[in-house]
Amino acid sequence: MREYNPNAIEKKWQKIWDDEETFKAVIDKDKKKFYPLVEFPYPSGQGLHVGHPRPYTALDIVARKRRLEGENVIYPMGWDAFGLPTENYAIKNHIHPAIVTRDNIKNFKSQMKSIGFSFDWSREINTTDPNYYKWSQWIFIQLYKHGLAYKKEMPINWCPSCKIGLANEEVVDGKCERCGSDVTHKVKNQWMLKITKYADRLIDDLDDVDYEEKIKTQQKNWIGRSYGAEIDFKLKDKDYKLNVYTTRPDTIFGATYMVIAPEHPMLEKFKDDIKNLDKVKEYQTFAKKKSDFERSELSKEKTGVKLDGISAINPVNGKEVPIWISDYVLISYGTGAIMAVPAHDERDFEFAKKFDMPIIPVIDNGDEELPTISNDKGLMINSDFLNGLSVDEAKAKMIEYVEDNEIGFAKVNYKLRDWVFSRQRYWGEPIPMIYCQEHGWVPEKEENLPIELPEVESYEVTDDGESPLSKIDDFVNTTCPICGKPSKRETDTMPQWAGSSWYYLRYTDHNNSKDIASKENLEYFTPVDWYNGGMEHTTLHLLYSRFWHKFLYDIGKVPTKEPYQKRTSHGMILGEDHQKMSKSRGNVVNPDDIVRDYGADTLRVYEMFIGDFRSTAPWSDEGVKGCRKYLERVFNLYELVEDGEEYSKDLEILINQTIKKVSDDYESLKYNTAIAALMSLLNEFRNKGTITKKDYKTYLILLNPVAPHLTEELWEEIGFEGELNQASWPIYDKSKLEYDTIELPVQVNGKVRTKLNISKDADQEDAVSKAENDKNIQKYIDGKDIFKVIYVPGKILNLLVK
Structure with missing residues (x-):
């Protein structure tokens, strides 16, 4: 057997693909287009890890197959390069983030090319390129002009030690991830984007796309549309109404106490009436150290303080109910106040049990144990005029009652909140707004875009938490685009989400200086046909991107109302110890090492053969070696080849079955079973001892999307016409899928x-x-x-x- 030397083969074909621009996409209206997309990476200093190639290879397989089927494929790649990690690294090491980004991208790109992805590198984009973020700024201005961008006082995470605003991911257990100091909240004037205006469309239009059901569910849950009522509870002996939102107005007779968020403005308004104000303030300080996610966890221990001196009146029965503050109620959801019905809500039940409050069931579902959480069935009890009604009947009647008696109204509510868009940081796109004493906030003239990020000596935020840009007079001082009077430029920058919300559009026409992309290119290439990414991005990134796209659709800039026709997600690759890979555990696998020692094709085959694509899978060095041995057997398969332009008669059915299975499995994310089928067919070739050229040719084409370098080399070696990437995907004969x-x-x-x-x-x-x-x-x-x-x-x- 001859020796398989993948390094020489792979470098050879990567150079050929580069020189010939094999994977460059152009508009060809005679061909059906196919636009697969993978999430562009953040180019960190650590380079690719073995988790990156898994999704890239998966869609690379589909892209290569579709090209062989005659489709016009655009498979682009770029860099999501603004953001916190690079800025923090730059601050720590005193290296300009632009230099850090440049070096990281160079390394990432080299690694990707070494694995042989069929990316169209002619369309490469970089979110830190002014020619790119010019259009991020342009989109922001359009949002502002349409009333979807506005300024609002909002609390941010603040580290008093670092004197810096922190993103949510930088707060761990209420402490600064960097220095360990307790994080507080600081109110800042922030730019907001009105994503809530699109809440219904973001839910309803999911019916028109092919997303995995778990992804649709995550989107819907994050938006959190619910139907219910807002009801007024008067404070006892005061001219004040405490407004609550509830999805279960039918259970109001079971409300035995109320809970307000620690940030509720009522606490400040009636501070002189609260006899235990010190305890209340102490609890407010305690709650500030938690993120909204931590506060809303169902499993956490319930805490709270009862207000001494203030109570409310239940509007339907006149009973007095106590008011508590607790961090499980969020000021950002509903009205920041709830009526607590412990007999029919798990959190309320746990709270009531801990603090010894009454529990009154109002739905008889035949279960004597409390709480009766499965509370959508049964008839109403202990509820006066609602008694004997079903839950649905009681909801309708109670909403009618509160509206007739002017104590409330029906309402649709959402968990989704407007997007906080400001960052008091340096490494991001400058927000293109100017403040004029006479005209207020005014957008920069579009012909002046991009507003470029200036050079700074220090990337640290200021002592008062402002962006480093605020100290650059040449940047800050400008004139009003309307009146020409001296004005001040906005010094906040955009979040990393900005560049990733529309990058798929720029790929279609990345050098366009007059628009985000030409109408012709957008109409031909969009929408994205298949978008794959991590489950961690199926809420915020996907929502933000869909929101921006819908807005661009509304103003006539894109031809479709949804950006992505199909969305799938992949599982994580764990270390050999079945733990998440991390430096601290010492279980990180560098793909460079695998490419060097076993070859890129081995890495590709292994990452697709490792297990179900949607599931997590542990790395195995033995598994890598097994895939290398398989490719060595393929490399020496030529020994069995004899002349013959037809399939071997005794292999004809098996080959047709394999064509069908591999074709189907590549398209349905079942890469592991497709490769298993190819391994089985190879065994049958070996058992037979001879195969025809047609057998061999078909086998190479089927394996090509997974192991493109080796199969191209073998194709050339035996003398088949042209290059394999120019061949046609085999079609199975339906009449030859079963044995007689x-x-x-x-x-x-x-x-x-x-x-x-x-x-x-x-x-x-x-x-x-x-x-x-x-x-x-x-x-x-x-x-x-x-x-x-x-x-x-x-x-x-x-x-x-x-």
């Missing part, structure tokens, strides 16, 4: 005694006749009476004898 004969198991009294080669359409008489003449069966039936025959055509024959 089968191996039929034959039982005697329920035990298999032999297998007969028999026509798959054989009737019972023929099957029994052949069995009776088989020497392996005769010894079990000679001299005995066959009193019953059980025959399932194509499956089994059972002879019962006595």
Whole structure:
């Protein structure tokens, strides 16, 4: 056997693909277009890890297959390069983030090319390129002009030690990830984007796209559309109404206490009436250290403080109910106040049990134990005029009651909140707004875009938490675009989400200086046909991107109302210890090492063969070695090739079956079973000892999307016409997917005694006749009476004898 040297083969073909621009996409209206997309990476200093190639290879397989099927494929790549990690690294190491980004991208790109992805590198984009973020700024201005961008006082995470605003991911257990200091909240004037205006469309339009169901569910849950009522609870002896939103107005007779968020403005308004104000303030400080996510966790221990001196009146029965503050109620959801019905809500129940408050069931569902959480069935009890009604009937009647009595109204509510868009940081797109004393906030003139990020000596935020840009007079001082008077430029920058919300559009026309992309390119290439990414991005990134796209659709800039027709997600690759890969655990696998020691094709085959694509899978060095041995066997398959322009007769059905399975599996994310089928076919080739050129040719094409370098080399070596990437994907013959004969198991009294080669359409008489003449069966039936025959055509024959 000759030696397989993947490094030489892979470098050779990567150079050919680069020189020939093999994967460059251009508009060709005679071909059906296919636009697969993978999430562009953040180019960190650590480079690619073995988790990156998994999704890239998966869609690379589909892209290569579709090209072979004659489709016009655009498979682009770029860099999501603004953001916190690079800025923090720059601050720590005193290196300009632009230099850090440049070096990281160079390394990432080299790694990607070494793995042989069929990216169209001519369309490469970089979110830190002014020619790119010019259009991010342009989109922001359009949002502002349409009333979807506005300024609002909002709390940010603040580290008093670092004197810096922190993103949510930089706060761990209420402490600064960098220095460990307790994080507080600081109110800042922030730019907001009105994504809530699109809430209904972001839910309803999911019916028109092919997303995995779990992704649709995550989107819907994050938006959190609910139907209910807002109801006013008057404060006892005060001219003040505490407004609550509830999805279950039918349970109001079971409300035994109320809870408000620690940030509720009522606390400040009535601070002089609250007798235990010190305890309340102490609890407010405690709650500030938690993120909204931590506060809303169902499993956490319930905490709170009862207000002494203030109570409310239940508007339907006049009963006095106490008011508590607790961090499980968020000021950002609903009205920041709830009516607590502990008999029918798990969190309320746990809170009531801990603090010994009444629990009054109002739905009889036949369960004597509390809480009766499955509360959508049964009839109303303990509810005055609602008694005896079903839950749905009671909801409708209570909403009618509160509206008739002017104590509330029906309302649709959302968990989704407007997008906080400001960052008091340096490494991001400058927000293109100017503040004029006379005209207020005014957008920069579009002809002046891009507003470029200036050079700074220090990337640290200021002592008062402002962006480093605020200290650059040449940047800050400008003139009003309306009146020309001296004005101040906005010094906040955009979040990393900005550049990733529309990058798929720029790929279609990345050098356009007059628009985000030309109408012709957008109409031909969009929408994205298949978008794959991590589950961690199926809420915020996907929502933000869909929001921006819908806005651009509304103003006539894009031809479709949804950006992505299909969305799938992949599982994570774990270390060999079945733990998440991390430096601290010492279980990180560098793909460079695998490419160097085993070859890029081995890495590609292994990452697709490792297990179900949607599931997590542990890395295995032994598995890598096994995939390398498989490719070595493919490399030496040429030894069996003989002339022949037809399939080997005895392999024809198996080859057609393999074509069908591999074709289907590549498209349905079942890469592991597709590769298993190719391995099985290789074994049959070896067992036979000879194969035709057509057998070999088909095998190379089927394997090519997974192992493109090796198969191109073998294609060239045997002298097939052109390059393999110019070939046509094989089509299976439907009439040759099943064997005319089968191996039929034959039982005697329920035990298999032999297998007969028999026509798959054989009737019972023929099957029994052949069995009776088989020497392996005769010894079990000679001299005995066959009193019953059980025959399932194509499956089994059972002879019962006595």
